[in-house]
Amino acid sequence: MEEQTPFRIGFVVLDRQIIDGDGRPAGKVDDVELTWEEGGGPPVMSALLTDSAALGPRISGRAGRLWRSAMRRLRPSVSEPARIAVEDVAAFSPSTRLTTAAPEQANLAEAWLRDHVIGRIPGARRGDDAGE
Template identity: 65%
Template structure:
């Protein structure tokens, strides 16, 4: 990957952004970055516009039979009506390394699938509430 002359260094998204823990400004763990969103205009370089997190963002990254199974299970267990991932605008990111730190509170809907599974599956296991 070539260096960006304006920045003077290489920014590797796969290393610095994807699968890194996201932490809100209050210290709450939001989740991990499952995908990134880009936008671009003709004649300009692509620009990263948002981080995508949650189980809905991870599904499309998994290919083949496992990916189809993941999306089918997600469609049945999704704790809310839409199957869009949680979108965090890039302007809300304070820093990327070693974890992605936000300058804002956790976005609404983050970790919803985890909370739903904790309440409705794990919470029903005898002794799980101790």
């Protein structure tokens, strides 16, 4: 693989739409994890974080702290944000395209609402293109 021109994480990676391997939206890149490898040298980008647990600290200050405590109360079992390894990313811009499925955790809220709210309303299984 050839070396590429440098780019800015804040502009090119953060806050981009994540599209999973099946072409479905899977949240936003809410934060990026850097890792210092042993033996010195500059850090490398190791993972993308998504989910409200990663968004909270971004909205820093008072509002961010409130968000974090609210999130912990809502879902005490899940405190860690969903993590996507950088190796699974095919492209960062204009959207972050993954080669794999999105992490299960990023879809918890969607699945819960589907099973407990939306799925129970008659007609929820029909789209505009009839026959689905």
